[in-house]
Amino acid sequence: MGLVVFAGMRVAMHPPVRAADAPVIYARQIAPILYKNCTTCHHPGGAGPFSLMTYADARRWGQQMLQVTQSRYMPPWLPEPGYGDFADNRRLSDSDLKLIREWVMTGMAQGDAADVPAAPHYGETWELGPPDLILKVAKPYTLIASGTDVFRNFVLPYPLKHTRYVRAIEILPGTPQVVHHANVLIDRTASFRKAHPRDWQEGVAGMELEVDAGHTFDPDSHFLFWKPDTPVLTEPEGMPWRLDPGNDLILNMHLKPSGKLETMQAEIGLYFTDKPPEKQPMLLQLEDDRALDIPPGARDFVVQDQMKLPVDVEVLGVYPHAHYLGKDLQGYAVLPSGEKKWLVWIRNWDIDRQSVYRYRTPLRLPKGTVLYMRYTYDNSSENIHNPNNPPIRVKAGNRSVDEMGHLWLQVLPLKRAPDAPDPRYLLEQAWMENRLRKDPQDSIAIFNLAGAYLGQGKYSQAIGAYRRELAIDADNPRTLTALGVALDKAGETQQAAETYEKAIDINSDQVDARFDLGRMDLNHDDAARAEQQFRAILEQHSDDADAHSGLGLALLKEQRPDAAQPEFQRALELNPHDAAALDGSAQLAIASGDPAHAADLLESAVKQDDKDAEMREHLAMAYVQLGRFGDAATQLKAAAALTPDDPTVHSLLSQVLTTTGQLNDAIVEQQAALHLDGNDADGWNNLGVLEVKAGKTSEAREDFQHALRIAPNHAQAQANLARLQAATTGNH
Structure with a gap:
């Protein structure tokens, strides 16, 4: 048996096949195979070197098609059958291979042209119709005529001023026949562009690259892998991916010289959805x-x-x-x-x-x-x-x-489970522990491990890991900022502030450090200093939605609602899903006597950040004003689960449970609040009132007396104790 060389492969030539009783014809047997498996690349303007859309095309390339299909070089499909059940399996079945072999060997008959099924349509532009946003590579790129494969990275800055969620992406490579495949990466901090300030517009050489996601753990993990036979990447239901202002997309392209100079300028089409992700995938390596x-x-x-x-x-x-x-x-x-x-x-x-x-x-x-x-x-x-x-x-x-x-x-x-840490x-x-097992000095793994500890509330481990990385790179502002977050979470606010300020001293444009310092100041009631931090960010980045909402919250705490309102409005123009801006707008709505609007805003906010206990408290208060006490109790229970050491949440929940008639549960919650803050005279007085209602007069007497030991002039406790003594005396 002879051998023929094709594209670097050794392909066995098959002996002639005896004609079947019913000869294989193009119209009914071969065209369906080609339309299903081949023409996504092999159509006019496609990535394939020739078209297989018509009978004339198929006949012209029949011998070559026979060679590459029988060797299973085409269609391109590498996985072994039976070792993973994959969607869009392009491996031809044995029966399909037999039909192609018999058709070629018996003369490639057409059959009745009327029996040919309708050919698939391949648009010259966007398969899903006009995209919501088109990003285009800044400058045309000329690919050399010959030589080894070329790997090039093109940066496409995201130009919008608000966050959007992407349900599908399509790439028009410009010259598809020279593009083998492409990956799209999301660069949250524009780190790659900043690392290549002089040549990012022309494209940066390289096969693999790493981008910096900042100091926060980013759950968006999607396979944004493009190849010519799958030009549209549509995400599963409930799994769109996020683009924020300031993000970049990086188009990492594998190019193959064609024998002549080729000029190309790729475009990316993005299709948006208003629904944020309901499912959070993750990539592991x-x-x-x-x-x-x-x-x-x-x-x-x-x-x-x-x-x-x-x-x-x-x-x-x-x-x-x-x-x-x-x-x-x-x-x-x-x-x-x-x-x-x-x-x-x-x-x-x-x-x-x-x-x-x-x-x-x-x-x-x-x-x-x-x-x-x-x-x-x-x-x-x-x-x-x-x-x-x-x-x-x-x-x-x-x-x-x-x-x-x-x-x-x-x-x-x-x-x-509701009380379990985020599995991501x-x-x-x-x-990261697996990476560090192989390389204990892997700084990326140390940093990411610290972030994983931080997300689980393991603050001391996070602090230790960040300091371990700083021992390798002492003046890394990103690591210093992340360490500041961990210190703040651990209650080390002074050290946190000093760490943030060190990061800002190293890099005055360290937005994350300023933002986190501002939020920490807000949480510790230093609204004036928080205002300074957010204004400093906005001087450099006027369209930073988070800074606008942070400034709005600072102004709200300074009792300046008229100044806060436009900041929340601007933040929501930039990012309609900004939870802090929704929360701040809701507080203004409550203050203006519109609890219904406040509840709508806070419901949206909680969907964006269901781990914020304070927003759940605010939503509960809106529900109380609407008379929805059961819903209020649900929100406060969730807030208590998130912050079990916060006495205020337990006290509020006690009040709501009292309103719904759940007296014993109300007493338990008020006791929990006082266990956390035993010097709350109002709390002891409130507990006494509840225990009077429950008929526990001796316990109530002790509660009122306890309140008076803390605050001897507490008028309500004095009146309640006097009333209780009079009632018990009268009963005797």
């Missing part, structure tokens, strides 16, 4: 790039990693990634029961055909499951993808001629 040191000639160099899941998750998709030496890529999970479940297995890796693979049905993995990655590399001359001939030693790196070994998983933590923080902690 297995890797051990430090172990990548592959000697020349090594055929079976193995890199492995593993991580135990601290919570139950559903795996939504996987993205295996290596460079040219990757050969056998395995990802699997071992359940606590010992059962093995495959995540993905690629026996013959090809960087030119990499993709994200999404499961047809999410794969559920229980807490305690261990995730495994096992990648094998071939650095021999027999590896047809090896870019070096003769082979050379290859280590980890961001260039295409370096090597990588990553297995990314998009997981959705399953619903947690537990996942982040497990991931």
